[in-house]
Amino acid sequence: MEARHQTWATSDRFVPRTFIRPFVKFSQLEASSGIAILVAALIALIIANSPWSETYFSVLEEHLHITFFGWEFEISVLHFINDALMTLFFFVVGLEIKREAVLGDLRDPKAAALPVIAALGGMIVPAVIYTLFNGGTDAASGWGIPMATDIAFAVGVVTLLGKRVPAAAKLFLLAVAVADDIGAIAVIAIFYTGDVRFNYLIGALIGLFLVWLAGRAHIRSMAFYVPVAVVIWYFAYRSGVHATLTGVALGFLTPARPYYRPKEFDRRARAILDQFRVDDETSEEEAIEHAEHEIRLLSEISRETIAPLNRLEHRLAPWSSFLVVPLFALANAGVDFRGVNVLDSFTSKVALGVAIGLLVGKTIGISLFSWLAVRIGLGRLPGEVSWRHIVGLAAVGGIGFTVALFVTGLAFDDPATTDLAKTGIFAGSLVAGVLGAMVLRMAGGKTES
Numbered sequence: 226m227e228a229r230h231q232t233w234a235t236s237d238r239f240v241p242r243t244f245i246r247p248f249v250k251f252s253q254l255e256a257s258s259g260i261a262i263l264v265a266a267l268i269a270l271i272i273a274n275s276p277w278s279e280t281y282f283s284v285l286e287e288h289l290h291i292t293f294f295g296w297e298f299e300i301s302v303l304h305f306i307n308d309a310l311m312t313l314f315f316f317v318v319g320l321e322i323k324r325e326a327v328l329g330d331l332r333d334p335k336a337a338a339l340p341v342i343a344a345l346g347g348m349i350v351p352a353v354i355y356t357l358f359n360g361g362t363d364a365a366s367g368w369g370i371p372m373a374t375d376i377a378f379a380v381g382v383v384t385l386l387g388k389r390v391p392a393a394a395k396l397f398l399l400a401v402a403v404a405d406d407i408g409a410i411a412v413i414a415i416f417y418t419g420d421v422r423f424n425y426l427i428g429a430l431i432g433l434f435l436v437w438l439a440g441r442a443h444i445r446s447m448a449f450y451v452p453v454a455v456v457i458w459y460f461a462y463r464s465g466v467h468a469t470l471t472g473v474a475l476g477f478l479t480p481a482r483p484y485y486r487p488k489e490f491d492r493r494a495r496a497i498l499d500q501f502r503v504d505d506e507t508s509e510e511e512a513i514e515h516a517e518h519e520i521r522l523l524s525e526i527s528r529e530t531i532a533p534l535n536r537l538e539h540r541l542a543p544w545s546s547f548l549v550v551p552l553f554a555l556a557n558a559g560v561d562f563r564g565v566n567v568l569d570s571f572t573s574k575v576a577l578g579v580a581i582g583l584l585v586g587k588t589i590g591i592s593l594f595s596w597l598a599v600r601i602g603l604g605r606l607p608g609e610v611s612w613r614h615i616v617g618l619a620a621v622g623g624i625g626f627t628v629a630l631f632v633t634g635l636a637f638d639d640p641a642t643t644d645l646a647k648t649g650i651f652a653g654s655l656v657a658g659v660l661g662a663m664v665l666r667m668a669g670g671k672t673e674s
Contacts, residue, residue, distance in 0.1 A: 265555040315473045355582040358578035367633070406628070413467055454475055560647050622657075
């Protein structure tokens with residue numbers, strides 16, 4: 226009887242058994258999204274240095290033509306991934322930031338002080354190091370590249386270490402990464418925005434205001450929000466402000482509280498159940514009809530008892546982690562090293578500025594600013610977390626992949642400079658991950674006195 230009630234995805238048929246269930250198990254691992262990104266990046270590097278390299282780059286330059294009631298829109302495959310699909314990634318980031326600010330560790334100013342100050346150091350010091358290498362050159366605009374920490378990779382590395390890293394240390398790293406994302410978003414918005422067309426920008430702002438009003442009016446249908454979000458994105462794209470920032474703005478506007486509180490849900494649910502009572506005199510057809518109606522009503526109020534923020538994050542995070550970001554890595558991690566002196570690439574000022582900014586800048590910046598925050602009384606170390614843990618976590622924070630590649634695409638127009646920056650990202654992130662894992666492994670679970 227139980228097998229009869231199984232869904233297709235959980236059945237023993239060939240496709241679910243061979244593909245669906247293994248993927249579900251894999252996706253439930255904390256490190257899974259980082260692994261998916263790494264695999265996509267490796268595939269991009271292999272293809273970019275293979276006989277299919279020309280096809281790979283030409284596909285990215287192909288243009289998509291969208292026509293809608295006489296309105297036409299054209300965008301390259303690369304820009305569609307980086308500007309349109311990545312908006313979903315930044316929307317999920319916006320949801321995560323709001324959740325932490327409203328419900329999580331960042332809602333308490335005292336608890337948030339240490340990771341926020343640490344993240345600030347992890348942004349300032351890498352930018353300074355990069356500028357020391359490239360200040361006054363054509364590549365000076367790349368100072369924002371080593372400022373970003375890749376949450377998926379960083380948390381993945383720490384997760385792979387298991388119980389060697391205290392739970393409080395993982396939460397600290399997550400809070401630092403979230404604060405780091407806020408800083409990265411601000412940097413993109415302020416310093417990597419082109420010439421602004423204010424008529425389109427005003428249109429985008431009006432759209433965001435309409436979303437805010439709709440939330441206040443308790444409009445809940447996605448049939449309203451999705452088309453409005455697309456229009457907002459289009460206006461932002463045409464305005465010169467980076468369109469992915471609309472994802473962050475919409476994430477911030479998503480309600481973090483449910484429409485029905487638990488007591489309200491209980492009252493409404495009991496009223497529904499009392500309204501459609503089934504007794505011995507009720508016919509089978511009437512009982513089925515009542516049950517179906519009850520289920521629909523209960524389903525509606527159950528859905529509204531979960532906050533829209535939690536509901537959307539739960540629904541969209543897998544799409545962001547396992548489709549959008551791997552596609553982004555596949556489209557942006559391809560660097561053709563054929564015919565290039567690899568030693569010269571790794572020792573160029575751009576690559577060194579990025580790599581040392583990520584490795585040394587993050588390690589020193591996060592560790593030093595954390596120490597200063599504790600020293601002057603603005604923050605305190607979480608329980609069971611030692612300074613060795615902080616240094617190890619700071620090094621892991623030097624894994625700057627997704628957002629670092631994203632900023633690279635905004636900072637440089639020259640393909641050669643872009644490839645040098647990507648080389649620095651690969652090298653710096655790899656060494657930072659290995660070094661951070663080694664330090665955390667040696668730190669163990671004991672707290673320093």
